[in-house]
Amino acid sequence: MKKVESMTMQIMNTNFYIEVPSTSYNWKKQVSKWLHYVAKEWSRFIPNNELDQINQLPIGKTLTINSSLYDCLKMANDYYKQTDGLFSPYLKKQIEHHGYDKPFPFYINDKQKDEQNVELKQNVKNPLCFLANHQIYKTSDQPIDLGGFAKGYAAETVKQWLQSRGFRYGIVDGGGDMAIWSDGEKEWTIGIADPYDQEDIGRIKIQNGAIATSNSVYRSWRYHHEVKHHILNGQTGEVAASPIIQATVVTDRLYQAEVATKLSFLMPENQLQEWLDKRKWRVVRFLVYQDHKTKWIKTGGDHHA
Numbered sequence: 001m002k003k004v005e006s007m008t009m010q011i012m013n014t015n016f017y018i019e020v021p022s023t024s025y026n027w028k029k030q031v032s033k034w035l036h037y038v039a040k041e042w043s044r045f046i047p048n049n050e051l052d053q054i055n056q057l058p059i060g061k062t063l064t065i066n067s068s069l070y071d072c073l074k075m076a077n078d079y080y081k082q083t084d085g086l087f088s089p090y091l092k093k094q095i096e097h098h099g100y101d102k103p104f105p106f107y108i109n110d111k112q113k114d115e116q117n118v119e120l121k122q123n124v125k126n127p128l129c130f131l132a133n134h135q136i137y138k139t140s141d142q143p144i145d146l147g148g149f150a151k152g153y154a155a156e157t158v159k160q161w162l163q164s165r166g167f168r169y170g171i172v173d174g175g176g177d178m179a180i181w182s183d184g185e186k187e188w189t190i191g192i193a194d195p196y197d198q199e200d201i202g203r204i205k206i207q208n209g210a211i212a213t214s215n216s217v218y219r220s221w222r223y224h225h226e227v228k229h230h231i232l233n234g235q236t237g238e239v240a241a242s243p244i245i246q247a248t249v250v251t252d253r254l255y256q257a258e259v260a261t262k263l264s265f266l267m268p269e270n271q272l273q274e275w276l277d278k279r280k281w282r283v284v285r286f287l288v289y290q291d292h293k294t295k296w297i298k299t300g301g302d303h304h305a
Contacts (some may be wrong), residue, residue, distance in 0.1 A: 002185075007031065012039045012151055013103050014175035018158065020167045027165065031158055038154040042069060044092050044145045045103055054128075054136065055092065055143040062137045070134040072153040072255075076146060077128060079259050080234065083275070086266045087259050088234025090127050092143035094120050095232060098239060099223030104230070120237025147230075148177070152212060152258035155179045159254075169207075179254045182207040192286055195246040201294060202286050204250055212257035215246035215288070216265065231265045240265040246288035251281055260285070273299060 003022040008015065009032065018031060041050040050069055057063050065073075076089040095101075097120065122142060129137040146153075155172045159179035162170050169182035180188055184207065192202035195217040204211060220229040231240040247264035249257040260283060263272050276283050276299045283299040 009035060011035050012043075012154075012174070014151060016155075016175070017173040018162075018171070020162055020170040023167070025165060027162060027167075030161070034158065034161075035154060038150060041066070042072070042146055042150045044143075051144060051146070054138075057136075057138045059138050059141060062131065062135050064133065064135050067134050068157070070130070070136070072146065072150060073128070073136075073144065074130045075153070075255060076149050077130070081125070082279075083234070083259075083263065083266075085122055085125075085234045087262050088122065088232075089144050089146050089149060090122060090142035091232050091234060091237065092145040094237035095145055095230065097237070098228045098232070099221060100228070100230060104219055122234065122237065148212070148214070148258050148262075149255055151175075152177060152210075152254040156210065156254040177210075177212040177254060177258070179210045180206055180208060192248050195288055201288070202248070202296075204248075204284070204286075206250065209250055209252055209282075210254035210257045211248065211250050212254060212261045213246065213248040214258075214261035214265070216240070216242070217245055231262060233266055242266070243289050244287050245290055248286040250284040250286075256281060269297070273297070 004019050005022045006017065006019040007028045008017050016035060020027070040046060043049065044051060046052065050066055054063060054065065073089065079087050080089060127140045127142040129139060131137055151174050155174045155177065156179050158172045159170065159181060163181055169186040171188060172179045178190065187205055187207050190204045190206060190211055191200035192204065192213065193199065194201045195215045214231065216229040216231055220227060222228070228239050232238065233240050242265040244265055247261045249260040249264070251257045251260060260276065263275070264285060264287060267275065281299065285297045287295045287297070
């Protein structure tokens with residue numbers, strides 16, 4: 001049995017688990033430093049951090065930001081444009097309007113919280129312009145909430161950094177969203193939990209790639225006598241209405257999987273299939289519907305599922 005070493009962190013409101021082959025190299029300190037940085041500086045809940053500086057930036061002004069945040073935000077903005085705004089990192093006002101204004105889980109007393117009058121629709125094609133030397137230029141007041149995309153980017157960055165240090169295989173698991181790699185020596189079997197009782201309802205065998213799961217059951221709440229959840233339609237700012245209650249996506253990069261899980265709730269199945277085919281993404285989707293039926297859908301390449 002080959003020796004492995006692991007690290008567990010409770011951060012970003014998530015339990016992170018990282019496992020690699022045993023080594024004398026002190027990788028844990030660097031990984032911990034990176035995850036703490038993302039948790040502190042990219043959260044919409046922490047005032048005066050790097051993300052808040054962007055959100056407070058006046059329209060028509062430029063700001064030089066951290067290169068990693070620039071890269072993550074530009075990538076999220078690219079998907080915003082590619083989906084005509086369906087997937088959006090510019091939904092801070094909207095998600096707070098629906099009552100999600102503190103870290104989950106939380107309790108809302110309908111009688112004590114007033115609903116703010118917010119324009120939910122986004123009518124600006126380019127809320128931010130990305131300039132040279134990690135500068136951004138603000139064109140409109142559409143505050144940023146990177147949400148799960150930031151977590152996926154952070155985990156994928158850890159994976160790529162560990163690979164570059166010569167680790168032959170490993171897993172970076174952020175609360176069930178995973179970035180995985182192997183030189184062929186190791187294969188993981190990952191269970192997919194039922195959205196209601198946590199029993200496994202599917203399994204995925206994987207050596208290289210990423211897995212993300214999103215559902216509208218766990219991260220949900222009642223607000224003004226309505227059931228809300230965290231998946232919003234970026235075009236309307238409203239809570240996504242879908243026959244799907246859970247989507248698990250397997251693909252090459254975790255930030256891609258984060259986008260595809262959201263789009264599973266926001267695009268009709270055929271339209272999403274065309275969108276994925278156009279980008280030549282290798283994707284497996286496992287969908288759970290309101291009537292508890294399940295469905296596997298594969299797009300391109302070879303997969304084990």
